[in-house]
Amino acid sequence: MTQINFTVNFEELTQELLNCNLNQIVKSQLITILNAYMEAERDELVNVDAKAKTGNRQAVRNGYYERDFTIPIGRLNLKIPRTREGEFSTKLFERYERMDQSLILMMIDSVVNGVSTRKVTKIVEAMGGEKVSKSFVSNAMKRLDPEIQEWSQRPLTHTNYQYLYVDAMYIKVRENHKVVPKAVYIAQGVTENGYRELIGFKISEEESHKAWSAFFSDLRNRGFSNPNLVISDAHAGLKSAIQSQFLNVPWQRCTFHFLQNMIKVMPKKNSEAERRVLRQLFQASTIQHAREFRDEFFQLVSGRSKFDRAAEILEQGFDDATQYFQFPQGHYKFIKSTNTLENINMQIRRREKVIRIFPNVDSAFRLIGSVLIDLSEKLEETKRYLP
Numbered sequence: 001m002t003q004i005n006f007t008v009n010f011e012e013l014t015q016e017l018l019n020c021n022l023n024q025i026v027k028s029q030l031i032t033i034l035n036a037y038m039e040a041e042r043d044e045l046v047n048v049d050a051k052a053k054t055g056n057r058q059a060v061r062n063g064y065y066e067r068d069f070t071i072p073i074g075r076l077n078l079k080i081p082r083t084r085e086g087e088f089s090t091k092l093f094e095r096y097e098r099m100d101q102s103l104i105l106m107m108i109d110s111v112v113n114g115v116s117t118r119k120v121t122k123i124v125e126a127m128g129g130e131k132v133s134k135s136f137v138s139n140a141m142k143r144l145d146p147e148i149q150e151w152s153q154r155p156l157t158h159t160n161y162q163y164l165y166v167d168a169m170y171i172k173v174r175e176n177h178k179v180v181p182k183a184v185y186i187a188q189g190v191t192e193n194g195y196r197e198l199i200g201f202k203i204s205e206e207e208s209h210k211a212w213s214a215f216f217s218d219l220r221n222r223g224f225s226n227p228n229l230v231i232s233d234a235h236a237g238l239k240s241a242i243q244s245q246f247l248n249v250p251w252q253r254c255t256f257h258f259l260q261n262m263i264k265v266m267p268k269k270n271s272e273a274e275r276r277v278l279r280q281l282f283q284a285s286t287i288q289h290a291r292e293f294r295d296e297f298f299q300l301v302s303g304r305s306k307f308d309r310a311a312e313i314l315e316q317g318f319d320d321a322t323q324y325f326q327f328p329q330g331h332y333k334f335i336k337s338t339n340t341l342e343n344i345n346m347q348i349r350r351r352e353k354v355i356r357i358f359p360n361v362d363s364a365f366r367l368i369g370s371v372l373i374d375l376s377e378k379l380e381e382t383k384r385y386l387p
Helices: 010-019 022-046 092-098 102-112 117-128 134-152 209-221 236-245 255-264 272-281 287-301 305-321 329-335 339-355 361-381
Strands: 061-071 074-083 161-175 178-191 196-204 229-232 251-253
Touching: 022 074, 134 361, 161 196, 161 236, 161 339, 161 361, 178 209, 178 339, 178 361, 196 209, 196 361, 209 236, 229 236, 236 251, 251 255, 251 305, 255 272, 255 305, 272 287, 272 305, 287 305, 339 361
Parallel strands: 161 229, 229 251
Antiparallel strands: 061 074, 161 178, 178 196
């Protein structure tokens, strides 16, 4: 039996598995690896390339049939290769029966570590009990990555989008023997029918005007047209990219972040009344009521130097933070902040917390893409986001 060394914190991993739907990601990637393994078995029997015309064939490929395979994490639907005369028979299942749960544990370990090539090699060795070539691992990974690549580059011409939410989060990646931060850009759209869709993500060096502009250009190249409103935080590079890429489209500054920016610079003691007025401002039902709360705040803090910075932030950002009043009242609470994207970021963070540091950018792209595909499928099953 192959000796397996685990590197994850299994106490954290147990909580991770209990609190999320990681099993779906595990299943998807495990199916890809098992199908690739059986395909390689048949290739070895046939002994020639699928498109080659030669008299040296040991057998003739004859498509696939499907079979359910039950393992500890659930039932997998596999594509079993076959040959015309029935010479091929996979040894996968008898090998699995001879081994313990190390395959599943290794698969989970690989998923939370981004499914690196080294991890996949260990998986295949655990399955077959012997060393495998780099070409096999490479081919297996080539079968895994296209799904994420295809999803991340799919056309966006099937609908028009009312609203666009964009946000960035930071992860740590090993690069040139150093641990460096990378920005993960994520975009979510709300369709004209009121449903949410995750429409894009990208891993970049940092948040900047240039990088955000490139991200938006990619969305446009895929068919994304001007939305009615763009919602984001007030990062300078992001804001300028939105203004240059989405001409004549209003920008909504996230009210949650805006409120936090003001509270952060206010005294922690004896400021309850001022905080309450700021919160009421963003709970107002009309722009006129919001302006009244704004003016009430200015009156409360007038002549009190400790509130000068908060008052300045409010004065400069009020108009950008109240763009949502131009839209249907039933949409206010859904479009005045990026909270819907914060929930997406939280799902990624739960995986990233276990990993801590991604071994490379491809690994990060693979895991984050898998999580987003899984969440995207869930969004398709949920009810309308907007009333």
